[in-house]
Amino acid sequence: MPSPRKPYTSNAVVEILEILWQQTRTGHGLSTRQIHDQLKSSLGEFAPAIRTIRNQLKTLDGSSFLGREIHKLDPKNSEDDASEMNGATDPQPGWRMSTFFDSAEARLLSDSLALSRIANDAMGDMVSRLNELVGGITLSNDYLTTTNARDQFNGEFLSTIRRLNDAISDNRAVTFHYMNYNEDGQLEPRTSASGAAPREYHVDPYQMVFKNGRYYLICALHGNEEARRIFCVDRITDIAISNDLFHPPKSRFDAIEYMRERPYPVTDDAVDIVMAARPTAFNYIFEWFDEPIITPEKNGVYKVTVKAPIKAAYWWALQYADAQVEIKKPPELRQQLKKAGVILAVKYKFTGTNHAAQQHHADQETA
Incomplete structure (x- = not known):
């Protein structure tokens, strides 16, 4: 009586795709032997022979799986492959799936979750799914939690x-x-x-x-x-x-x-806001306003024109009151800032005059 044949998996395409998805990326592949070893580790005696794996990989070559191209990197015989590996942080020839998101894109997506107002357990689930989606890229995002310190989350x-x-x-x-x-x-x-x-x-x-x-x-x-x-x-x-x-x-x-026209979320119409500013204020201007128009004037002062609602510009000007910026137009905004200045001076019992102005100027010069 003939001995029973040893059972094995003749078709392990799904398992091969899983290995390629999780462990390879643009510029970093796995050899057929490495893929075979991993299949033996997970499937044991049911793992297919290395020849079978080699034939299945050749069948997959050039195809795409959920938007990720399957290809064997051979830098010795292909200039394109050599160029791809030169751009990788840890180049390795062999079979790979192309990157779905590169590391910068994936990291930006995962870090942006920290801005959202969702509970930490929900965010953890989303980060885990994103990590699965990007496949063979390692993201150092285990630290992620909401950037808002409050525990009061809207479960809806x-x-x-x-x-x-x-x-x-x-x-x-x-x-x-x-x-x-x-x-x-x-x-x-x-x-x-x-x-x-x-x-x-x-x-x-x-x-x-x-x-x-x-x-x-x-x-x-x-x-x-x-x-x-x-x-x-x-x-x-x-x-x-x-x-x-x-x-x-x-x-x-x-x-x-x-x-972009609203440094703060208000629905008033955006109008031209004209201000005089020194270069020390440019960071605050470009970080808050879209496409400011800047033209040089005298004594190191620049004319800056931006579009924003008056209320939003008012809040911004108060926030950066210690910057070297003066609102010139519209008159309505200047009047509102004058009124705010008087209210603050009275409320905080401000009595300084020239000395305070001189100290402020010195602080700006050293900032």
Whole structure:
């Protein structure tokens, strides 16, 4: 009686794809022997012969799996392969899947999660899935946690984003309640004018964007394109997609451009803001305003023109009051800043004059 044949897996394509996905990347491959050794480690006696693996890899050569190209790196016989490996941090010939995200792209995506207002366990799950998606890239993102120190998270945050995304795609209005912080740092519903019940908002959602580390919904009150509103997505609760359709804004709405013109999320129209500034203030200007126009004037002073709502420019000017910047136009903004200066001087009992100005100038020169 013939001895029974040893069972083995003649087709291990799925296992081979898994190894390539998890352990290879652009410029870094595995030899057929290395792949065979790993299959033997995981499948034991059911592992296919190395000849079978070699034939299956040749069949896969040049194909793509979920957007990642499969190819054998051979730098001795291919200039393209040699160039690819020269650009890798840890080059290694052999079979590889091309990179889905490179390390910089993947790291940027994972770090951006820290800006969101989601609980740490939910973020941990998302980071783990991202790490699985990028495959053979090692990301040093185990440290990731939310950058916001508060433990008060809106458990509806992700479902809110999902519903808003669906509503934006289908041009449907939404209704929701909006939360405010109380004196204990707890979120509670914003009430109606009478204070008897939570206020319900009925809005036409245009887009969601990040700004200054916060995630905002840009929208308009339903049926009134001129009544623009901006809400923090993490403070939206009880959201529901309405049956009411809305028409997109008459002029093409660019959410990114809209927020770039607003150093702070306010819905007032952007106007020309003209200021006089020294180079020590350029960092503050370029980090907060989109496309400032700068022209040199006398004595090392520059004329700077930006577009922003007056209220946003007012807050910015107060924030950087100790920078070498003076708002020149519009007059309305100058008047508001003068009033704020008087209020602050009275409130904090300011009595210094020339000495304070001289000290401020010295501080700016050494900054």
